[in-house]
Amino acid sequence: xxxxxxxxxxxxxxxxxxxxxxxxxxxxxxxxxxxxxxxxxxxxxxxxxxxxxxxxxxxxxxxxxxxxxxxxxxxxxxxxxxxxxxxxxxxxxxxxxxxxxxxxxxxxxxxxxxxxxxxxxxxxxxxxxxxxxxxxxxxxxxxxxxxxxxxxxxxxxxxxxxxxxxxxxxxxxxxxxxxxxxxxxxxxxxxxxxxxxxxxxxxxxxxxxxxxxxxxxxxxxxxxxxxxxxxxxxxxxxxxxxx
Amino acid sequence: xxxxxxxxxxxxxxxxxxxxxxxxxxxxxxxxxxxxxxxxxxxxxxxxxxxxxxxxxxxxxxxxxxxxxxxxxxxxxxxxxxxxxxxxxxxxxxxxxxxxxxxxxxxxxxxxxxxxxxxxxxxxxxxxxxxxxxxxxxxxxxxxxxxxxxxxxxxxxxxxxxxxxxxxxxxxxxxxxxxxxxxxxxxxxxxxxxxxxxxxxxxxxxxxxxxxxxxxxxxxxxxxxxxxxxxxxxxxxxxxxxx
Numbered sequence: 001x002x003x004x005x006x007x008x009x010x011x012x013x014x015x016x017x018x019x020x021x022x023x024x025x026x027x028x029x030x031x032x033x034x035x036x037x038x039x040x041x042x043x044x045x046x047x048x049x050x051x052x053x054x055x056x057x058x059x060x061x062x063x064x065x066x067x068x069x070x071x072x073x074x075x076x077x078x079x080x081x082x083x084x085x086x087x088x089x090x091x092x093x094x095x096x097x098x099x100x101x102x103x104x105x106x107x108x109x110x111x112x113x114x115x116x117x118x119x120x121x122x123x124x125x126x127x128x129x130x131x132x133x134x135x136x137x138x139x140x141x142x143x144x145x146x147x148x149x150x151x152x153x154x155x156x157x158x159x160x161x162x163x164x165x166x167x168x169x170x171x172x173x174x175x176x177x178x179x180x181x182x183x184x185x186x187x188x189x190x191x192x193x194x195x196x197x198x199x200x201x202x203x204x205x206x207x208x209x210x211x212x213x214x215x216x217x218x219x220x221x222x223x224x225x226x227x228x229x230x231x232x233x234x235x236x237x238x239x240x241x242x243x
Numbered sequence: 244x245x246x247x248x249x250x251x252x253x254x255x256x257x258x259x260x261x262x263x264x265x266x267x268x269x270x271x272x273x274x275x276x277x278x279x280x281x282x283x284x285x286x287x288x289x290x291x292x293x294x295x296x297x298x299x300x301x302x303x304x305x306x307x308x309x310x311x312x313x314x315x316x317x318x319x320x321x322x323x324x325x326x327x328x329x330x331x332x333x334x335x336x337x338x339x340x341x342x343x344x345x346x347x348x349x350x351x352x353x354x355x356x357x358x359x360x361x362x363x364x365x366x367x368x369x370x371x372x373x374x375x376x377x378x379x380x381x382x383x384x385x386x387x388x389x390x391x392x393x394x395x396x397x398x399x400x401x402x403x404x405x406x407x408x409x410x411x412x413x414x415x416x417x418x419x420x421x422x423x424x425x426x427x428x429x430x431x432x433x434x435x436x437x438x439x440x441x442x443x444x445x446x447x448x449x450x451x452x453x454x455x456x457x458x459x460x461x462x463x464x465x466x467x468x469x470x471x472x473x474x475x476x477x478x479x480x481x482x483x484x485x486x
Contacts, residue, residue, distance in 0.1 A: 113470045120462035219363035230476040
């Protein structure tokens with residue numbers, strides 16, 4: 001068993017570039033860290049290679065054995081776990097009936113949390129605007145708890161997508177901090193798209209103008225807004241119960 | 244107007260100790276950063292001093308003018324805002340009718356999010372177990388969006404508190420990933436305590452044993468659990484709508 005111990009190893013140097021978005025975009029590959037995420041990647045047939053400082057691994061994919069020092073070079077955490085997976089990016093799938101549109105989500109933790117909740121509450125497809133944070137950012141992947149592999153996620157111009165969905169009779173829901181209908185009165189249609197907006201600014205007004213109606217979550221007056229991951233999850237929970 | 248430019252200034256050195264939990268505990272003071280949080284602290288009468296590199300501030304409290312370099316020494320962010328507030332810790336208040344108990348929450352972002360949602364959905368008192376993350380951690384304060392100042396929050400032995408609440412006829416709800424009653428069937432009593440648990444392990448079984456009933460959020464089978472900030476917020480939303 002060959003163990004790579006040199007930080008200058010060509011293959012390791014190539015893989016370490018995947019810590020940077022530009023190279024993830026070029027190669028359509030990304031890294032995940034730790035047993036749980038590597039396992040989820042394997043089950044979803046996204047895993048193409050495993051890098052480990054353990055003596056053996058149980059995945060039927062190309063395996064590269066390295067020293068812990070070399071492994072650290074591929075890690076984005078302070079105390080790396082002992083296995084890193086190289087994964088291929090998600091393939092595009094047809095847009096489903098229950099769609100979540102995200103307009104300019106910036107915080108990777110929020111995007112990861114939203115992905116986790118979207119799977120929990122039966123969303124078929126997430127569509128990201130071009131200015132959302134990179135889906136393959138390590139913090140997004142960690143916060144999603146691996147559920148990134150179980151959700152269909154694509155990136156589009158949201159205006160174009162909304163026009164196309166409207167032609168196919170999807171009901172388009174915007175969200176505002178106030179105004180619109182309270183979510184508990186909602187009767188959920190068979191085909192819908194829910195739009196959630198940026199942490200600071202909410203959904204852009206040019207997009208809100210395209211919506212059939214706006215939803216809001218009733219809260220105490222002294223609270224201006226909820227965390228966007230929380231707000232999205234509450235609405236998805238309510239929509240699931242109403243279906 | 245005197246402007247402190249020396250990083251060795253005695254007062255600044257004392258204040259910079261507040262970045263460490265031990266000194267926050269000793270002094271019962273903590274720091275907040277940026278206009279929004281300082282404003283919230285002032286409104287809640289928690290603000291005792293403002294440190295700024297601006298020429299003037301509008302708060303009627305002791306103000307210390309410093310250079311940007313000195314201000315950075317008191318900041319826990321990479322690009323500090325231009326005003327920092329020194330605040331006194333919260334005073335204890337009587338426990339209200341709607342109580343949220345947090346058992347071992349570790350992530351400061353989760354605690355901040357939960358505080359924000361607890362105010363939004365009308366919780367009167369949050370009770371932290373002794374092993375929860377420090378309430379005055381800068382990430383907790385930021386994630387709470389200043390709503391920390393609007394919520395009564397205390398730290399207690401949870402077993403003792405639960406026994407005491409039971410004597411006063413509070414209904415005690417535990418939470419589990421599966422089992423118990425689904426939250427949408429809940430009819431919310433006048434006095435209750437909801438217990439949410441640690442990110443990895445949930446509520447300790449010794450505490451679950453003390454509960455009158457367990458609640459769960461129905462989700463798709465392939466999702467083991469939700470983010471604890473999300474789960475707490477969904478339950479509080481549901482309880483508010485049912486009251």
